[in-house]
Amino acid sequence: MTASTGKGAVGRIPNRRLKRRLPLSARRAWVGLAFVSPFIVGFIAFYARGLLLTLEFSLSDLSLKPDGGYTLAFSGLKHYIYAFREHATFKQVLTSSVGNMLLDVPLILFFSLFMAILLNQRFRGRTAARAIFFLPVLLNAPAISDALDMARALLLGGTSPASATVMNAAGGGVNVSYYVDMLGSLGMPRAALNYIVGAVSRINSIITSSGVQIVIFLAALQSISPALYEVARIEGATAYEAFWKITFPMVSPLIVTNMVYTLVDSFVSSDVISLSYDTIFGAAKQYGLGSAFSLVSMIALCGILMTASGIVSKRAFYQN
Amino acid sequence: MRSETSRNTRGRIISGTKSWLLALLRWALIIGVSYVIVSPLLGVAARSFFSNTDQFNPMVYMIPQTPTLERYQVALKVMSYASVLPRNLLFVGGLAVIQAIVCSMVGYGFARFRFPLKGLLFGCLIIMIVMPSHVIMLPLYMLFQRFDPLGIVTRLGLTPPNLLASPWPMYIMTVFGAGLRSGLYIYIFTQFFRGLPKEIEEAAEIDGAGAFYTYLRVMLPNAIPSALTVLIFSVVWQFNDKFYAQLFSISPRIVLSKQISGLQASVSNLYQLRDPSLTTLYLYAGVMLAIVPLLVLYVILQRRFIEGVERSGIVG
Numbered sequence: 001m002t003a004s005t006g007k008g009a010v011g012r013i014p015n016r017r018l019k020r021r022l023p024l025s026a027r028r029a030w031v032g033l034a035f036v037s038p039f040i041v042g043f044i045a046f047y048a049r050g051l052l053l054t055l056e057f058s059l060s061d062l063s064l065k066p067d068g069g070y071t072l073a074f075s076g077l078k079h080y081i082y083a084f085r086e087h088a089t090f091k092q093v094l095t096s097s098v099g100n101m102l103l104d105v106p107l108i109l110f111f112s113l114f115m116a117i118l119l120n121q122r123f124r125g126r127t128a129a130r131a132i133f134f135l136p137v138l139l140n141a142p143a144i145s146d147a148l149d150m151a152r153a154l155l156l157g158g159t160s161p162a163s164a165t166v167m168n169a170a171g172g173g174v175n176v177s178y179y180v181d182m183l184g185s186l187g188m189p190r191a192a193l194n195y196i197v198g199a200v201s202r203i204n205s206i207i208t209s210s211g212v213q214i215v216i217f218l219a220a221l222q223s224i225s226p227a228l229y230e231v232a233r234i235e236g237a238t239a240y241e242a243f244w245k246i247t248f249p250m251v252s253p254l255i256v257t258n259m260v261y262t263l264v265d266s267f268v269s270s271d272v273i274s275l276s277y278d279t280i281f282g283a284a285k286q287y288g289l290g291s292a293f294s295l296v297s298m299i300a301l302c303g304i305l306m307t308a309s310g311i312v313s314k315r316a317f318y319q320n
Numbered sequence: 321m322r323s324e325t326s327r328n329t330r331g332r333i334i335s336g337t338k339s340w341l342l343a344l345l346r347w348a349l350i351i352g353v354s355y356v357i358v359s360p361l362l363g364v365a366a367r368s369f370f371s372n373t374d375q376f377n378p379m380v381y382m383i384p385q386t387p388t389l390e391r392y393q394v395a396l397k398v399m400s401y402a403s404v405l406p407r408n409l410l411f412v413g414g415l416a417v418i419q420a421i422v423c424s425m426v427g428y429g430f431a432r433f434r435f436p437l438k439g440l441l442f443g444c445l446i447i448m449i450v451m452p453s454h455v456i457m458l459p460l461y462m463l464f465q466r467f468d469p470l471g472i473v474t475r476l477g478l479t480p481p482n483l484l485a486s487p488w489p490m491y492i493m494t495v496f497g498a499g500l501r502s503g504l505y506i507y508i509f510t511q512f513f514r515g516l517p518k519e520i521e522e523a524a525e526i527d528g529a530g531a532f533y534t535y536l537r538v539m540l541p542n543a544i545p546s547a548l549t550v551l552i553f554s555v556v557w558q559f560n561d562k563f564y565a566q567l568f569s570i571s572p573r574i575v576l577s578k579q580i581s582g583l584q585a586s587v588s589n590l591y592q593l594r595d596p597s598l599t600t601l602y603l604y605a606g607v608m609l610a611i612v613p614l615l616v617l618y619v620i621l622q623r624r625f626i627e628g629v630e631r632s633g634i635v636g
Binding site: 025028029030031032033034035036038039040041042043045046047048049050051053054057069070115118119121123129131132133135136137138139140141142143144146147148150151154155203204207208260264267268273276277280281287290291294295298301302305 | 343346349350353354356357358361364422425426428429430432433434435436438441444445447448449450451452454455456457458459460461462463466469493495496497498502506531532535556559560562563565577578580581583584596597599600603607610611614615618622
């Protein structure tokens with residue numbers, strides 16, 4: 001004991017630090033909370049509260065008071081039952097929105113990965129090409145495109161579905177349905193054929209909605225070390241093998257990111273969102289029903305997001 | 321010997337043709353896709369200069385024979401462009417600066433501090449990024465229609481103000497890190513600050529700087545590339561935003577894109593033009609005027625736009 005007193009005097013410094021470490025870490029925790037506090041307030045005041053209120057509205061009949069307040073009368077699952085059993089269009093709009101989303105997402109992902117690989121190569125005019133490919137992100141203003149759509153509708157005296165216009169336009173030079181029929185009679189599955197025709201007719205929207213994805217993939221491609229390709233080439237790998245063994249695994253984590261981005265982005269501009277907006281703020285002002293619509297569609301989105309990212313991220317390659 | 325050289329030249333010719341074909345294919349694809357992107361824009365731009373005779377002349381395609389600036393003059397007047405554009409830029413720019421400051425602070429907090437419930441809060445951030453704000457539109461609308469946080473206003477004996485039709489809802493939401501795509505910006509800053517070496521801060525702290533001072537004078541200057549990305553994207557997305565502008569019925573006097581939707585009808589009423597094929601030309605001029613600010617911004621900052629995303633830390 002007595003022999004160790006000398007050592008104790010030396011060891012006091014770490015001891016003291018140990019004592020002070022707890023208050024320091026607590027203090028740092030408070031500072032951290034202070035930095036994050038705007039977000040905490042914002043999340044609780046707008047998002048958490050909003051979500052709970054939407055749930056409450058969807059379960060009740062809401063009537064506005066003249067001073068801006070409102071009264072709620074609990075009505076159980078009435079609006080949900082109405083939405084699924086009686087509402088004229090909700091089920092169709094929901095399924096078609098989800099269906100379009102599921103069709104578009106793989107196309108956008110493939111297209112943007114392909115284009116990113118193309119733009120990553122060295123060639124003259126690469127900067128200009130990149131600038132053009134990023135332009136849709138900039139010019140994606142719904143207000144403007146709605147106004148242009150309306151102008152077009154005024155000119156034509158009515159709207160026509162985009163695929164029909166493409167078919168008509170294409171029909172001028174090439175008889176599309178002839179080739180479709182020919183491929184069909186060659187034994188190509190009808191469903192695959194319809195998918196391809198649909199993809200071609202939506203090529204415009206696919207190109208314009210893959211700007212951010214292309215840039216994200218480009219960044220991922222540029223972060224791959226060239227040494228990997230060098231090694232593969234020396235070992236005798238072909239370009240095809242190098243793509244599947246190097247490029248694809250290295251960008252695969254960003255496929256998940258891009259998929260989530262694309263899913264959310266295409267959901268926000270889908271018809272089911274505008275249906276719930278119109279139900280709430282339209283002439284009828286069915287607050288409860290509109291809230292039920294938006295909740296159901298959000299649950300659908302969450303389900304898709306979770307399953308899709310679960311499936312893809314299990315196959316993605318993470319370095320750590 | 322001879323056969324070997326001939327094989328070599330043949331191989332060179334084959335590989336030369338192959339790379340030449342590949343370049344051709346690449347060019348065809350890039351030009352094709354660029355055409356799909358640019359052609360609507362070029363069409364609108366060209367037609368905004370069409371005079372009446374050009375519009376009705378089937379021989380005229382893209383290049384007007386008698387170009388006119390009349391569409392622009394009318395559109396400028398009807399949209400009250402000269403007064404709306406500066407207000408809109410001020411609104412959008414102010415929001416962008418708030419976004420950059422608030423989101424960088426929150427991002428710094430997430431990146432460098434340990435505090436209780438951090439995992440849960442980060443989960444909330446992910447929810448905020450992924451959840452479309454349409455789900456909470458009715459509560460937001462009601463909140464700002466009768467703005468009474470925690471009942472303070474009524475307790476003070478005042479009538480709660482109606483903040484709709486003013487820019488205030490957007491400012492309030494952005495200050496609390498819940499504005500347009502704030503979640504994404506917070507995430508960008510978090511990823512960026514995580515990538516910075518800890519030694520910088522430690523040095524500052526040893527020199528006696530407080531946490532906030534360290535953030536302001538040491539970390540924020542380092543985060544300028546990320547902050548620029550966030551500023552640019554915030555300006556672009558806020559400028560193009562329709563959802564919040566519509567939900568909070570923000571006045572068209574400060575939102576340029578709102579001027580577009582009524583432009584065609586106003587022109588047709590004011591100038592007694594009933595032919596939609598002519599009023600469309602005014603709309604085209606208006607659309608050009610509405611996108612010109614962003615195009616100018618893009619031309620100036622083109623490199624920053626694309627490299628900003630690459631370096632912002634989204635990719636990790």
